Amino acid sequence: MTDYRALFDIPASTAYFNAAQSGPLAIRTAEAGHAAFRNKMAPWRHTTNALFFDLPESVRAEAAKVFGAAADDIAIVPAASYGLATAARNIALKEGDEIVILDGQFPSNVYTWRALAKQTGAVIRTVSRAETQTWTDALLNAIGEKTALVACGALHWIDGGRIDLVAVSKAVKAQGAALVLDLTQSLGVMPFDLKAVDPDFVVAGAYKWMLGPYATGYLYVAPRHQQGVPLEENWINRSDAQDFTRLIDYRDTYAPGARRFDMGERANHQLLPAALESLRMLNEIGISEVARLCAATSSAIKTAVKPLGLHADIPDQAPHYLSLSLPEDAPSDLAGLLREQDVHASQRGPRLRISAHIYNTPEDVDRLVSALKAILG
Template sequence: MITSEIRPLFDLPRDLAYLNCAYMGPMPKHAALEGQNAYDLRQRPWELNIQENFFDLPEALRGEAAKPFRTEAKNIALIPAASYGLAVAARNLPLAAGQEILVLDAQFPSNVYVWRDKAAASNAVVKTVRRSANESWTEAVLGALSAQSGIVAIPQVHWADGGTVDLKAVREAADEHGARLVLDITQSLGALPFPMAEVRPDYAVAAGYKWLLGPYTLGYLYVAPEHQGGQPLEAGWIVREGAEDLTRLADYADHYKEGARRFDMGERSAFQLVRPALTSLRWLNGLGDDLLAGLSARTHAIEEAVRSLGARCDTPDRAPHYLCLALPDDAPADLAGRLAARGVSVSQRGDRLRVTPHLYNDQADIDRFADALRAELA
């Protein structure tokens, strides 16, 4: 698909260059309409089909969400946020006193706070992995792994600099030391292929509102089969065997439904979330190889357009869909705000400008960004 076919699917004004998918991906218009229709239906609860809305649609969503993970639907739980899924992992993974939990320097806080609490409760240590200017995150993580490593809790793509981690290499090294692997792939799932068979994470989470172009407050948790007998955060009714028969809910069931379903959040059938999320995922899953190729072409074009302005990407092993530009020393501290006033939406993370396009962006967006950046750095 070409941009002229994709852009009309989104409610993007022509005088705005939205280059900020890593902050929040816009939902396609037809997905948002599904959410609006769900709210309309919510006004008339007597018209809700119980089997469809409470059970069938969440299962369909689970199946679509499993595809970018490259796994089976039964291995996916429906969760409200990445932090929820990470809390499930922290609750269920063993950690001995004195062991280390590895996290990356300046990692997203949801994948740090939970491990600080886990370490404190286990008399263990959170070890922050830092990289030198010319070192990749993969090299830094491999250098930090040791016999003391109990859990490696990292992303596939660092949210602040766009650097990737070779998860296959980390998995192999973690296996050598008996360490567990927990991944936050929020900034990659839906953009980068996820090599499930090679990485074999113990747990992996992704918020659904960024590269998966879904609604806020709905995400996905992969749970490896060996952990699917673990303890969920909630004791919900809908994840129990026989829950479909509402006339017998007081015949309390001791057994959970198959796979990772026991870890579903309460009220996981949220009608106004499930329908648009399902619609967006179906659209994304239908793009195939065109998706990554298109994202990579756009970040390359943007990087070339601003190279002469002193804005450059110096991150080793940059993700092809992710561009974090190091700025000149005299760049304004409020540069993102200034660019917003010129009709350009990007994010500022530390001393870097994070520029994350999608297939809806075209050459006019790239030119607008380059012109705005030139005006502010002049």
Template sequence: MSASPIASQRHRFAIPDGVHYLNCAYMSPLSHAVAEAMVTGAMRKQTPWEYAPADFFESAERLRDRAGKLAGVAPSTIAIVPSASYGLAIAARNVPLAKGQSIVVLADQFPSNIYVWRERAEEVGATLTSAHRDAGSDWTDAVLDAITQDTGVVALPRCHWADGRIVDLVRVATRCRELGAALVLDLTQSLGAMPIDLGAIRPDFAVAANYKWLMGPYGTGLLYCDPRYHGGRPLEHNWINRAGSEDFAGLVDYRDDFQPGARRFDFGEKSNPPLLSGAIAGLDFLLEFGVEAIAETLLDKTRALASEAERLGFASAPPEIRAPHILSLDFPGGVPRELLETLAQRQVFVSARGSSMRITPHLYNDARDSEALIDALASR
């Protein structure tokens, strides 16, 4: 446990004093360091004669190294993808699924982790099964109840994108292994904000987009691939993923083999200097503090906000069943549109998801942001 919460890092972001941005689950702001890294990366194409063949590979490996540290896995198990949906499409293409089997998902799960499985189920004659939780619980029991002998794939987040309630992935992974079901994770709303040891969970695949809790640019993401899939089928066949591609003079000596590990799944034109440089800088920011300390600090923020909101009559899930970085305030009839507009007019930015107001702070937030939100809710 950390001795004290991490001090506000607002000075490292271009957030004006009067703006109260509590919406990291929507999109994180770029820190000065990330923005500067992206600009520097973009300027490298001004002088392409200085961009050596080795540069096509070096930044990708630096990103892989940092991602491995963040997730507790070997860098060779990480593929670089442009989006969560791209990574999920790779998973759907490679995990086994047979006619009559089921794919277990959460009720109201994020669409990118639904559409790909609907299509896969239709292709093979499988079914999609949605787990529905009880009102006062997390999602774990609901998922375990939905998994049966006929389950072929379990495709889940670590926490629900709308209500923030968690799934105990260790328990779910154990059940999947007992039944021989594949486990595919979308960690876009948790990686970087919650500690995780993928080496202990051992999913088949796990993906995360960089533009939320990984503090990086839009258009990049990370895909963990269990080693048993390192001989799998990529979505595309680009030159750089083939073995020997470092030798530009020999590129027309066509190869059937691939770069080692999960690199075969990297997307084409991954060696994009501004995107890779920004993604690396975003991970460096997280690794500077450590995800465990970040999670503890964000839990302090959301717990304090929940207490103040409860005083105003708003209900939320207790900390033990929700993610530390996501606070959802219940609005049984749905969040009034005019309330979000009023908050925005007061420069307070949150999201409406389902029947909840989703509040998602980060290290750039301070006490003034929390006070502005509570004052706005009190005067609604």
């Protein structure tokens, strides 16, 4: 078996189970970032095309593999909120239309739609689920003739409950509605069938499960929306922008595909080299292998902590995303107490969120269980 832990500079004594908050950079990714900053010290050593065009195109191509898309369908964005705002600008709604979201959805994927509803007269419909109900069933029950847009992810970011995106997409399309996905908590660690889901827009921040630098992300734009309106106007997303001698021959036409939706300064000379390495690493390993490893670690943890009164009781919980119910007498600062033992996870109310990645080992699981035993008695 491959020692994926060796790809990271994580001390042997550290058990890091918090990829859902921020994934660590691999050594090769960090080295690419260091080299990029050194290159900025001597910009005369690099050609204009290499910096401004070749680099983002390489990133676009690698990101497309993670989505299962064509490179032309990918825009480079700084955050999930940027991609969601782009989607909102290109979806036509009218008064009385319903925008369907999940109860407790991540704020960036709520505020965007509240603003759109205010602008258009649309109505936000927030979906809750019963204790034994899956998020998929709750969402399907809410989609109806007034539904014009469904915005969700592949799982709920708080409890890890999975959403069957193929089933949701079928229901959405039956109403002639749009589907916008924020896959920040699943892309790169959970297989995604783009063809089967056929969403309108998909965005993912890269700093969590894709193990990239902060302020990097990717937006999939379905071909049917690629003649839409970008969130901003900048020089580099216009046609023939490579010709620096003619930049003031202003053009109304854009570069092909989803490139018109690229953020300004998309060719981030310091961040993109690191982002490129993280994408290459994931594609070399394979998303199915990443998913298998994370699921195996989560399964081992579920079994080991059950005697301590911690249970994975969320219906249809995503395999890489453990949300464990805690005993009633568990300390409110459990995550802080774990941190004191160099074990890292997140606490969400009465639940402990554990998000493993390819660097986690059986020894990490043992450290987590031992720490929980010491704290919970």
